[in-house]
Structure formats: structure tokens, C-alpha cells
Amino acid sequence: MTEETMTIAPDASSASEALADWRTRHERFENAVLEIGRTHAMHGTEGAGMLLMGMPGLGKTSILASYIKHHLRGRRDLENEEGSKEPIIHLSVPPNPTLKSMLQEIILASGYEGSIKGSISDLKMELNELIVQRGVEMLVVDEFQHFLREQAASNTRGVVNQIKLLMDKHKLAVIMAGTPEGYRSIAKFEELYQRFAHRQVRLKPFRIDSPEELRIYGNYVNACTTFLRKQGVEIIQLANDEMLFRLQLATRGIPRLITFLLRMAIEETENGQRITKSDLSRAFAKSSLNPELESFDPFKAPIEKVAERVTRAQRKAIKDDSEHWKISL
Numbered sequence: 399m400t401e402e403t404m405t406i407a408p409d410a411s412s413a414s415e416a417l418a419d420w421r422t423r424h425e426r427f428e429n430a431v432l433e434i435g436r437t438h439a440m441h442g443t444e445g446a447g448m449l450l451m452g453m454p455g456l457g458k459t460s461i462l463a464s465y466i467k468h469h470l471r472g473r474r475d476l477e478n479e480e481g482s483k484e485p486i487i488h489l490s491v492p493p494n495p496t497l498k499s500m501l502q503e504i505i506l507a508s509g510y511e512g513s514i515k516g517s518i519s520d521l522k523m524e525l526n527e528l529i530v531q532r533g534v535e536m537l538v539v540d541e542f543q544h545f546l547r548e549q550a551a552s553n554t555r556g557v558v559n560q561i562k563l564l565m566d567k568h569k570l571a572v573i574m575a576g577t578p579e580g581y582r583s584i585a586k587f588e589e590l591y592q593r594f595a596h597r598q599v600r601l602k603p604f605r606i607d608s609p610e611e612l613r614i615y616g617n618y619v620n621a622c623t624t625f626l627r628k629q630g631v632e633i634i635q636l637a638n639d640e641m642l643f644r645l646q647l648a649t650r651g652i653p654r655l656i657t658f659l660l661r662m663a664i665e666e667t668e669n670g671q672r673i674t675k676s677d678l679s680r681a682f683a684k685s686s687l688n689p690e691l692e693s694f695d696p697f698k699a700p701i702e703k704v705a706e707r708v709t710r711a712q713r714k715a716i717k718d719d720s721e722h723w724k725i726s727l
Contacts, residue, residue: 411665412629413626413629413630413631413664414661414664414665416625416629417622417625417626417629417657417660417661417664418657418661420625420657421457421460421464422618422621422622422625423464424614424617424618424621425614425617426601426614427457427460427461427464429599430450430461430599430601431461431464431465433448433450433597433599434448434450434461434462434465434573435465435469436597437536437571437572437573437597438469438486438535438536438571439571440571441535441536441569441570441571442535442569443569444569445562445564445565445566445568445569445570445571445572445593446565446571446572446593446597447565447571447572447573447574447590447593447594447597448571448572448573448574448594448597448598448599449574449575449581449584449594449597449598449599450462450573450574450575450576450599450601451575451576451577451578451580451581451598451599451600451601452577452578452600452601452602453577453578453601453603453652454577454654455652455653455654455655456601456602456603456652456653456654457601457653457654458540458575458576458601459540459575462488462538462540462573462575466486466488466538469485469486470485470486473485481531481532482532483532483533484508484509484532484533484534485533485534485535485536486534486535486536486537486538487504487507487508487534487536487537487538488507488538488540489503489504489506489507489537489538489539489540490503490539490540490541491503491539491540491541491542491543491544491545491576492544493544494544495544495545495557496556496557497518497556497557497560498518498521500557500560501518501521501522501525501560502514502521504525504537505521505524505525505528508528508532508534510524510528512524522560525564526567526568529564529568529570530568534568534570535570535571536570536571536572536573537561537564537570537571537572537573538572538573538575539561539572539573539574539575540575540576541575541576542574542575542576542580542583542584543576543577543579543580543583544576544580545557545558545580545583545584554583554587555587558583558584558587558590559590561590562589562590562593565593572593572594574594578600578719578722578723579722581722581723602719603650603651603652603715604618604646604651604652604653605646605651605712606642606643606646606651606708606712607712612639612642615642615646615651616637616642617637618653618656619636619637619641619642619645619656620636620637622636622656622657622660623635623636623637626660626664631664631673632671632672632673633660633663633672633673634672634673634674634675640701641675643701643704643705643708644675644678644696644697644701644704645659645696646708647688647691647696647704647707647708647711648678648682648687648688648691648696648697649687649688650687650688650711650715655687658685658687659678659681659682659685659687660673662681662682662684662685663677663678663680663681665681666680666681666684675697676697678697679695679697679698682695682696682697683695690711691707694707
């Protein structure tokens with residue numbers, strides 16, 4: 399497990415800010431980055447696709463940013479006599495996407511400075527020329543759940559067909575990242591879906607329902623506390639079974655919420671004081687990390703009660719998650 403940021407913070411406020419910027423490449427993070435690299439490596443050979451899916455807070459955007467940052471840093475061929483190469487175009491799907499707005503977003507994401515007010519035909523021509531001139535290898539499309547029919551302002555088929563055509567014409571690698579609901583927007587279009595069927599990464603919250611899941615979760619939480627200690631923040635042991643259960647119930651195992659809770663606890667504690675379970679309790683009480691708990695405090699309740707609630711919550715989460723992958727035609 400490696401860290402993206404190692405800033406030393408002189409006080410609790412700075413430590414909270416440092417934690418907000420910090421990312422750790424835990425096992426699931428590393429696996430997703432590896433799969434992106436494998437997809438990218440197929441460019442020029444075939445139009446290869448990958449789906450990166452997960453509910454908000456699981457690190458999709460951080461995974462994409464990490465891959466792009468490290469890939470570009472390792473390239474030595476981006477500048478030559480013929481101009482600048484741009485191997486990766488990264489964009490977010492706008493709300494209510496149309497074919498024209500998607501073409502415009504892709505062109506803008508490339509750093510293009512010309513006019514994007516032309517017709518759809520003009521924009522297609524401009525994009526095709528840009529891909530060739532800039533040596534584009536991979537298209538990274540974030541927030542692809544906006545392709546859902548109920549969210550799209552026009553026929554979704556036109557948008558997904560354009561992506562398929564780009565993959566075929568230029569042998570582009572394409573990464574689609576979004577929430578699980580977006581899976582339905584791709585799976586309904588067989589010709590496009592086939593290009594993404596063999597490489598799909600489904601990110602999930604940390605869980606505690608098996609020794610292996612507990613180990614992965616514990617490694618992540620231990621990395622969080624290790625980082626804080628390097629910032630001069632002392633904190634109780636969080637990676638033991640009891641505290642992992644309490645954190646699981648408080649945050650639902652979502653990395654963004656775990657770090658948010660720790661940041662709140664830092665701000666609740668005077669500089670130099672060790673963060674305790676009571677500090678975590680106060681931080682939780684001031685947040686809305688898990689509205690379903692209402693007045694139940696996972697940091698004050700007996701561990702038996704916490705375990706009961708965690709078991710029920712995880713059963714429900716597993717059932718809800720399975721619904722995301724059902725396609726109704």
C-alpha cells in the first residue's frame with residue numbers, strides 16, 4: 399500500500415486539510431489502476447473498453463486521476479517537432495447529454511481553443527482530426543450514468559453509437575466510470591456493451607463479513623492512522639476488530655466518509671491531544687454520515703449491539719447492490 403501525499407502538517411487544522419488531499423493506493427485501488435493500464439495497452443490494436451463502477455465516495459475519480467498522472471509522468475514522447483501529443487482525454491459527461499454536447503465536451507477536454515459552435519457534422523470532423531493530430535490513445539469518460547435514458551435529453555443511442563464509432567475508427571481504449579446505475583445505460587446497447595464485457599471493475603465499500611475483507615479494510619484504516627501520526631496527530635488504534643466494526647457502522651465502509659469522520663475528530667480535538675473514541679463520538683454526532691442510525695451512536699453503544707446492526711446493514715447493502723446489475727429491457 400503506497401501513499402499519494404506525504405505533507406507534514408504543523409497543527410490539527412493543517413492535518414485535517416492534509417488528510418482531505420491524501421490518497422492511499424490500497425489493494426482495490428491498485429487493482430483498478432492495473433486494469434486501466436491493461437485496457438490502455440490495447441489501443442491501436444482494437445477498440446478496448448473498461449467499466450469502472452461504484453457508488454459515490456469509493457475513489458473512482460482518484461483512481462482515474464492517479465493513473466493519468468503517473469502514466470503521463472512516465473512518457474518521454476509527448477513533445478516532438480511535429481507538436482504535442484495528448485494520449486489521454488479525460489472528461490465528465492454533462493447532465494442531460496446530447497450527441498452535440500458530448501462532442502463539444504470531448505473536444506474541450508482536449509484543450510482545444512477553437513470554436514465549438516459548428517454543426518454535429520463539423521464537430522465530428524474536428525474531433526476525428528484532433529484524435530489523429532494529438533495521438534489520442536484513450537478516452538476516459540467519467541459520470542457515465544448520465545447516459546441513462548431517464549436523465550438524457552435526447553436519444554441515448556446517438557451518444558453511445560458515437561463512442562463505438564470512435565473506438566472502431568481510431569482503435570481507442572475507452573474507460574467508462576460512474577455509479578452502478580449507469581451499468582444499465584451501457585448494458586442495453588449490445589454492440590457497445592460487448593466492448594466492455596470482459597473488463598469491469600466494481601468498487602464496493604469495505605466490509606467485515608470475512609477474514610479477507612476484514613484484512614483489506616484493516617489495512618486501509620491502518621494506513622489512515624499511520625498517515626495522521628506522520629502529521630503529528632496521535633489517535634487510538636482503529637484497526638482492531640472492535641473499532642473496525644464501529645467505524646463500519648458509522649461510515650458504511652465508504653472511504654470518503656471514513657476520512658471525513660477522522661477530519662471531524664481532528665477538528666474536535668485540541669492540538670497535541672490524542673484522538674479518542676469520545677472524540678469520534680462527538681464528531682459522528684455533528685455529522686450525517688449514516689442517517690439510518692438516527693440517534694444510535696456506534697462509538698458509545700455496546701459492541702454486541704454494534705455488531706448486530708452491522709450484520710443487518712451489510713445484508714441489506716448486499717441485496718441493494720445486486721439490484722444495480724439487473725437489466726430490465
